[in-house]
Each structure stands twice: as structure tokens, then as C-alpha cells.
Amino acid sequence: MGNFGQLMDGFVVALTMHHVMIMVIGVLLGLVVGVLPGLGAPNGVSLLLPLTFTMDPIAAIILLTSMYWGALFGGSTTSILFNIPGEPSSVATTFDGHPMAKQGEAVRALTLAFGSAGFGAMVGVVVITLLSGWVANFALQFGSPEYFAVYFMAFASFIGMAGGSPFKTLVCIMLGLAVGTVGMDTISGEGRLTFGITQLTNGISFLIVVIGLFGIGELLLTIDEGYKFEGVKAKLSLRVILRTLAELPRYWVTLLRSALIGCWMGITPGGPTAASFMSYALGRRFSRRGKYFGKGEPEGIVAPETADHSAGSCALLPMLALGVPGSATAAVMMGGLMIWGLSPGPMLFTTRPDFVWGLIASMYLGNVIAVVLVLATVPIFAWILRAPFTVVGPLIAIICLIGAYTVSNHIFDIWVALAFGLVGYVFKKLDYPLAPFVLAVVLGDKAEDAFRQSMLSSGGSLSVFFEGSLVATMMGIGILLLSLPLLTALFGGLFRRGAEEGQTSRP
Amino acid sequence: MEITRKTMEVATAVLTGSVGALICYGSTENGIGWGPGGPEPGYFPFGIGCLILLGSLATLVQTVWKHAGVHHAGAVPEEPFINGARLRLLVAFVLPIVAMTAISAWLGLYIGMGLYIFYTMRVSAGFRTLTSLAAALLVIALNFIVFEKLFMVPLLKGPILEYFGIY
Known part of the structure; x- marks a missing residue:
């Protein structure tokens, strides 16, 4: 019960007026980011990050995580009302959410989505509360070979479980690692891959990469897809909201199954998007009402939403406890921790318990605030979204460019972000996965350091990765994950069908 | 002007492949071998460059393979990358x-x-x-x-x- 006492201390930190205000502001900003297509959670958090450099780390992380919750919730609003996912992870919500809204039950659909999302997030936070201390203690025994094995496992699981082309995932991870190595080498002090361009000596910030790939890239994609709102009007009535909330426990099987899928996908770096698709596909297969999925079935909303949010919160567990983020947004936040001078990983639990437990306590409160605020602001956002995209688009573009500039006050960074924007647009259209790219940029340095340090200690022999039982197990799992696409190809259609259901492309 | 998906797949794979080659070349300036104190600074980037080349080549082969197959089956033409x-x-x-x-x-x-x-x-x-x-x-x-x-x-x-x- 050690965690419980620490959690209470965390509540003392989180429940000050100042921090609650920050949560409200963060959630509201997050809702804006989540609602607007072209601005997503990873990009929103990276845009806000430069503004937090001067803030106290606890206030800063509460602001960023609250924004993350807001963005996760906001994405569902547009999915249901306009059939346009505000976030990639809420694509699966459109399948049943929008048909239900069209049948005149928009408020019921929204309440179902937010209610189950809130449940999913809570399960995720409880999992973090119970497991993070334990995982961190476990990870304290890690040396550099173990760390390299953890990174290896993270990347391998992307290649093995992504469902798309494993080669495209490989290219994305390696390009991300390459971006991470640009600039000064931490061990020898030499400039690497700069090709004589002085602006590259300081390296390419992961923030620029995220703003380009996710922000500008998503914007171009929205233009390309031809953006038209055919919205459903929603009139909020408290009675319908309460009745729907009372209806929620009836779907307890779906809720639990989806929350479990979400937690698993969040802790292993599958991320919220994969979790919501997987949960939807499994829901359709296992639910007794599976054949109604796609026609406005409540369980078709509950399944992806619960998984999306439990994955979203669980993605923070490996970031805090191991220093390996479980999603693109978590990767950005981890970069933030390092900029604020904190080193994510097991040591954080002993050096800054107030930070860790304050953050975890704020997750409970932040999600409650998010559920209330998202319901309250539905009419406002529905109104904002009626503005034509020819007006909203340029505004988002300006936000992205200024965001790129504020990272280190260089115009050069804006050009880099624009270039990554084009890359993001093309990659997204050709089904290259972007989350591993970002993860690799953030983890690149750490993975390389871990590798080189293990090599130094072993005198250059790769056998160091297979000597201890812990390292060997992790490397073994990694190699197994790497060979998963091959095994799947060998054993044919058994897995393939499930993977393809999870790979339904954007509408 | 219409760009087919195949063209774009090939162009992207060629581009990522050239980036991989460029990284391999760039890392040779830092030394890609084993120095007295373990791997030299270019060792890690060189490996990355090689893997990018490998992945790009595989994607290229996969694309060409797939489209050759589609041609024989006479299936419906796929959506263009952009019109x-x-x-x-x-x-x-x-x-x-x-x-x-x-x-x-x-x-x-x-x-x-x-x-x-x-x-x-x-x-x-x-x-x-x-x-x-x-x-x-x-x-x-x-x-x-x-x-x-x-x-x-x-x-x-x-x-x-x-x-x-x-x-």
C-alpha cells in the first residue's frame, strides 16, 4: 500500500488552486486542439512545450497532460457530430458514433463516448498508480544492455505489431533515429551528418519534427481530402445525459475488454490509434450485437472510446517508469521532461516523488474535469466548426509556423518543419507509420548511448546482450516480435484477417 | 495532372533510399569502424543508413511485385495518389x-x-x-x-x- 500514501501526497500537490486552474486551461486548450482537424495531441503538446520552459516542472507537466486529455476527448466530438475525426485515434468512433447522431441521438452518442472514455482513462490511471512504482523498482536493476534491450523491444513491437508493411515501419524508425543523430555526438563531441550546414550542429529538435509531420502534414492531408462539414445539430439535455450515463454499466463486458486492450496497447508502444481499432474489431467479433456494428450501435462507440483513452493514459506509464514513451504524444512529453532538467525513468521516482505522484494525482482530476468540460463545450465547438476551412486552415498554419520558430528562435527551423510537413503528408498517404518516427527521434540518442556503453563495457562483443537472463529474455522477445511479420506470412490468413480489420483506412 | 499511387510509392522509396545512402556517406566522415574505445561516432549512423537502404529496397521490390500481380489479374485500377x-x-x-x-x-x-x-x-x-x-x-x-x-x-x-x- 506504499503507493497509496504517495498518491495522497500527490493529491496534496495537485489539488492547489493554481494547479486546478492550469488543468482547466490545459483541458480547454486540448479540446480546441482535439476538435480542429490538422491539430492533434502530439502537435498541440509540442506547440505548447516551448512556452513551458520557464514554468515550474510540476505545473508544466500538469498543463501538458491536461491538454493531452482534452485533445483525446475533443477528437470524439467531431467524429460523432461531423463524421470528421479530430484525432487519428478517434477514427473508429466515427463508424458508429456518426450514424447514431444522424438518427437523432447525437447527445446519447456523445455521452456514451465521453462516459466510456472517462472510464477507460480512469482504468488507465489506476493501472499507472498500481504498477508504476513496481515497474520503476524493477527497472532500477537495469544497466545499459538492459536499457538497449527495452528500446529494441519497443521498436521491434512497432515492426511486428503495426499490421502494415514492416519495411515501411523499419524505414520510419531508422529515419527517426537518423534525425536523432544529426548534430553534436554526445560521446566524442564530433558533429555528425551535418554536411557542413552550421544550423544543423545543434541537431534537429523532435518538436520541429512533430510540428512538421503531425501539424503541417495533417493540414495538407485535410486540404487534399476536401474538407466539408455536414454536421448534425446537438441540443444538450441534462436528462438524456443522465439517462445515458445510467445506461453505461450495461456494457460492462465491452468496457472491461476494451480497457484491457487499451492498457496493453498503451504500455507496449501500440498507442491509442491502434488500440481503438483493435478494440472495435474485437468488439465486432465477440459482441452478441456485433452484426449491428457500423449502424449506430452503442457498443461500437463504447469499444473504441474506452480503449483509446485507457491506451492514452497508460502510454505515460512506460514513459515515467522506464523512459520509453508508449505513444507519440508521450514521446513529446518525455522530451519536455528532459528539457526541464528531469530524467525520465526509474530514478525519477526516488529523486522527484512529488513530481511523479503529483502528476499521477492530477490525472484523476484532469480526466474528471475533461469529461465535464467536453460536455459543456459541445455547442461552442459545433459552432466554431461551421467556419469555412479556408479561414481555419491558414490560422492553423500560422500556429504551426510560430510554434516551430519558438522552439529555438530560428527561421531555419520553420523551413525544416515545412520539409517534414511534406514528408508527413506523403508518408501518411502511403501508409508509412508516423508514431515510430517520432519515438525514434526522441529515443535515438538514448538508444545509441545505451548501445555504445554496453559495447564499451563488453569490449565490443555483442554477447553482452544475451548474457544475463533478463537481457536475454527481452532481446528474445524483441527478436520474436521482429520475426512476427514473417511468421504471419508463413501461417497465412489466421492473423491477417484481424490485422486488416484493424487497418481500415481513414474515411 | 494525375499522380498514381505506384509512381509515388516508387518515388518515395527511391528518395528514402537516397537519404539512406547519404547517411552512409555522411557517417564515413566520422569513422565507421571500431576504434580503441569501442565503436567510432559514425558506426551507429552507418548502420542506420544501411537499414534505411534495405527497407527502401524492400518497399520498392514489394511495390513493383504487387503491381505486376495486379496487372495479370486485371483487377480494378486503384485510386490515384492525387488528381x-x-x-x-x-x-x-x-x-x-x-x-x-x-x-x-x-x-x-x-x-x-x-x-x-x-x-x-x-x-x-x-x-x-x-x-x-x-x-x-x-x-x-x-x-x-x-x-x-x-x-x-x-x-x-x-x-x-x-x-x-x-x-
Whole structure:
């Protein structure tokens, strides 16, 4: 019960007026980011990050995580009302959410989505509360070979479980690692891959990469897809909201199954998007009402939403406890921790318990605030979204460019972000996965350091990765994950069908 | 002008492949072998470059393979990567952004964003000149307050604003 006492201390930190205000502001900003297509959670958090450099780390992380919750919730609003996912992870919500809204039950659909999302997030936070201390203690025994094995496992699981082309995932991870190595080498002090361009000596910030790939890239994609709102009007009535909330426990099987899928996908770096698709596909297969999925079935909303949010919160567990983020947004936040001078990983639990437990306590409160605020602001956002995209688009573009500039006050960074924007647009259209790219940029340095340090200690022999039982197990799992696409190809259609259901492309 | 998905797949794979080759080349300047104290700085990037090359080649082969197969089966033609109308839309959206960046580098971000908003409101969205001008000024004022006053993050001012004594 050690965690419980620490959690209470965390509540003392989180429940000050100042921090609650920050949560409200963060959630509201997050809702804006989540609602607007072209601005997503990873990009929103990276845009806000430069503004937090001067803030106290606890206030800063509460602001960023609250924004993350807001963005996760906001994405569902547009999915249901306009059939346009505000976030990639809420694509699966459109399948049943929008048909239900069209049948005149928009408020019921929204309440179902937010209610189950809130449940999913809570399960995720409880999992973090119970497991993070334990995982961190476990990870304290890690040396550099173990760390390299953890990174290896993270990347391998992307290649093995992504469902798309494993080669495209490989290219994305390696390009991300390459971006991470640009600039000064931490061990020898030499400039690497700069090709004589002085602006590259300081390296390419992961923030620029995220703003380009996710922000500008998503914007171009929205233009390309031809953006038209055919919205459903929603009139909020408290009675319908309460009745729907009372209806929620009836779907307890779906809720639990989806929350479990979400937690698993969040802790292993599958991320919220994969979790919501997987949960939807499994829901359709296992639910007794599976054949109604796609026609406005409540369980078709509950399944992806619960998984999306439990994955979203669980993605923070490996970031805090191991220093390996479980999603693109978590990767950005981890970069933030390092900029604020904190080193994510097991040591954080002993050096800054107030930070860790304050953050975890704020997750409970932040999600409650998010559920209330998202319901309250539905009419406002529905109104904002009626503005034509020819007006909203340029505004988002300006936000992205200024965001790129504020990272280190260089115009050069804006050009880099624009270039990554084009890359993001093309990659997204050709089904290259972007989350591993970002993860690799953030983890690149750490993975390389871990590798080189293990090599130094072993005198250059790769056998160091297979000597201890812990390292060997992790490397073994990694190699197994790497060979998963091959095994799947060998054993044919058994897995393939499930993977393809999870790979339904954007509408 | 229509670009097929196959063309784009091949072009992207070739591009990522060349990036991989470039990384391999770049890392040779740092030494890619084993020094006395373990791997030299270029060792890790060189491996990365090789893996990018490998992945790109495999994607290339996969694309060509798949399309050869489709040809024989006589299946329905797949959707193009982008068609002419969409491409024009996209270019019309991107070029002003590039222009804004170029202008911002020269005259500062505030003037860049003002001109950009004025242009998009007037030309793309088709508002009246006065409305567009007001919108541009509003955006500048909002950003000025948020960045210079609230968050104390100064943006690039450029020679014109500096001439008027705004730093």
C-alpha cells in the first residue's frame, strides 16, 4: 500500500488552486486542439512545450497532460457530430458514433463516448498508480544492455505489431533515429551528418519534427481530402445525459475488454490509434450485437472510446517508469521532461516523488474535469466548426509556423518543419507509420548511448546482450516480435484477417 | 495532372533510399569502424543508413511485385495518389505558406503572418478587402499579446518593426 500514501501526497500537490486552474486551461486548450482537424495531441503538446520552459516542472507537466486529455476527448466530438475525426485515434468512433447522431441521438452518442472514455482513462490511471512504482523498482536493476534491450523491444513491437508493411515501419524508425543523430555526438563531441550546414550542429529538435509531420502534414492531408462539414445539430439535455450515463454499466463486458486492450496497447508502444481499432474489431467479433456494428450501435462507440483513452493514459506509464514513451504524444512529453532538467525513468521516482505522484494525482482530476468540460463545450465547438476551412486552415498554419520558430528562435527551423510537413503528408498517404518516427527521434540518442556503453563495457562483443537472463529474455522477445511479420506470412490468413480489420483506412 | 499511387510509392522509396545512402556517406566522415574505445561516432549512423537502404529496397521490390500481380489479374485500377484538381488546391495552399516563411525571414514574423492572413482571407476565402485587413490586424495583435506579453517569448521582429522602435 506504499503507493497509496504517495498518491495522497500527490493529491496534496495537485489539488492547489493554481494547479486546478492550469488543468482547466490545459483541458480547454486540448479540446480546441482535439476538435480542429490538422491539430492533434502530439502537435498541440509540442506547440505548447516551448512556452513551458520557464514554468515550474510540476505545473508544466500538469498543463501538458491536461491538454493531452482534452485533445483525446475533443477528437470524439467531431467524429460523432461531423463524421470528421479530430484525432487519428478517434477514427473508429466515427463508424458508429456518426450514424447514431444522424438518427437523432447525437447527445446519447456523445455521452456514451465521453462516459466510456472517462472510464477507460480512469482504468488507465489506476493501472499507472498500481504498477508504476513496481515497474520503476524493477527497472532500477537495469544497466545499459538492459536499457538497449527495452528500446529494441519497443521498436521491434512497432515492426511486428503495426499490421502494415514492416519495411515501411523499419524505414520510419531508422529515419527517426537518423534525425536523432544529426548534430553534436554526445560521446566524442564530433558533429555528425551535418554536411557542413552550421544550423544543423545543434541537431534537429523532435518538436520541429512533430510540428512538421503531425501539424503541417495533417493540414495538407485535410486540404487534399476536401474538407466539408455536414454536421448534425446537438441540443444538450441534462436528462438524456443522465439517462445515458445510467445506461453505461450495461456494457460492462465491452468496457472491461476494451480497457484491457487499451492498457496493453498503451504500455507496449501500440498507442491509442491502434488500440481503438483493435478494440472495435474485437468488439465486432465477440459482441452478441456485433452484426449491428457500423449502424449506430452503442457498443461500437463504447469499444473504441474506452480503449483509446485507457491506451492514452497508460502510454505515460512506460514513459515515467522506464523512459520509453508508449505513444507519440508521450514521446513529446518525455522530451519536455528532459528539457526541464528531469530524467525520465526509474530514478525519477526516488529523486522527484512529488513530481511523479503529483502528476499521477492530477490525472484523476484532469480526466474528471475533461469529461465535464467536453460536455459543456459541445455547442461552442459545433459552432466554431461551421467556419469555412479556408479561414481555419491558414490560422492553423500560422500556429504551426510560430510554434516551430519558438522552439529555438530560428527561421531555419520553420523551413525544416515545412520539409517534414511534406514528408508527413506523403508518408501518411502511403501508409508509412508516423508514431515510430517520432519515438525514434526522441529515443535515438538514448538508444545509441545505451548501445555504445554496453559495447564499451563488453569490449565490443555483442554477447553482452544475451548474457544475463533478463537481457536475454527481452532481446528474445524483441527478436520474436521482429520475426512476427514473417511468421504471419508463413501461417497465412489466421492473423491477417484481424490485422486488416484493424487497418481500415481513414474515411 | 494525375499522380498514381505506384509512381509515388516508387518515388518515395527511391528518395528514402537516397537519404539512406547519404547517411552512409555522411557517417564515413566520422569513422565507421571500431576504434580503441569501442565503436567510432559514425558506426551507429552507418548502420542506420544501411537499414534505411534495405527497407527502401524492400518497399520498392514489394511495390513493383504487387503491381505486376495486379496487372495479370486485371483487377480494378486503384485510386490515384492525387488528381489534378486536388494537386492544384494543395499547391495553392502550400505556396503562400512558403512565401510567408520567406517574407518572415526577411521582414519578421508579424509582417509575414499579417500579409499571409490578408492574402488567404482576400483571395482564398473571398472576403472583402476591409474585412481581410481587419482580420490580419486582429491576428497580429492577438499573437503579439500572447507571445510578447503573456508568455514573454519574443518572435522575430524584422527591420520595419525595429525602425518603429518595437523590439
